[in-house]
Amino acid sequence: MIKFNTKLLAYAFVATLAFEANATQFSIPGADASFEAPDGFTELSAKEISSKYLSGRPPTFVVGNEQRLTTIAYDLKPNPLPPDKLKEAKAAFETLLERMIPGIEWKEKAIISMQGQEWILLEMTSHAIDTDIYNIMLITPRNGKMLLFNFNSTKAEFPKLELSLRKSIQSILLK
Numbered sequence: 001m002i003k004f005n006t007k008l009l010a011y012a013f014v015a016t017l018a019f020e021a022n023a024t025q026f027s028i029p030g031a032d033a034s035f036e037a038p039d040g041f042t043e044l045s046a047k048e049i050s051s052k053y054l055s056g057r058p059p060t061f062v063v064g065n066e067q068r069l070t071t072i073a074y075d076l077k078p079n080p081l082p083p084d085k086l087k088e089a090k091a092a093f094e095t096l097l098e099r100m101i102p103g104i105e106w107k108e109k110a111i112i113s114m115q116g117q118e119w120i121l122l123e124m125t126s127h128a129i130d131t132d133i134y135n136i137m138l139i140t141p142r143n144g145k146m147l148l149f150n151f152n153s154t155k156a157e158f159p160k161l162e163l164s165l166r167k168s169i170q171s172i173l174l175k
Contacts (some may be wrong), residue, residue: 023037024039024063026074026149029166030143031076031174033174035172035173036167037072038065039164041064044062044064044071048062059074059148060075060076060148065161069157070158072149073150073152076147076148077145079142086118090111090122093120109123115174116174117174118142119138119140121135121136123135131156132154133153135150135152136151136169136170
């Protein structure tokens, strides 16, 4: 007989109701896609995005919590990503991230099916200048381009928001 932690199940149920009641829906232009961000997440300004993402190609869209310690970046990149090349793309992303990110520790590297679509899932922790970071990246082909999500949180804050972030991932809708 399987035993369930009823307290944990009740918490998950209440958290699900709260998430659904307070989540804000965001659309991805050109991707015919949307997702629900956790309660309290708002769009970052262009100035906030450029200061947070110092690379030459920051994401176009980012939402975050009030303190901006947890964000969800999403974009439809012009790079083509053929559906039959996901394994090769996954390996290339792994190699690139290992070269670029100091102290990367992989939690999961997989190709998953979500919404009837295959996605590259890369989950990791790393060291930033002033704190440790927890990242969940999702990448899939979309309309001849590459749809990318990056759920990013400080490692200290991630446990508080993990359930809401994973619900946000599950809310991704491809039309």
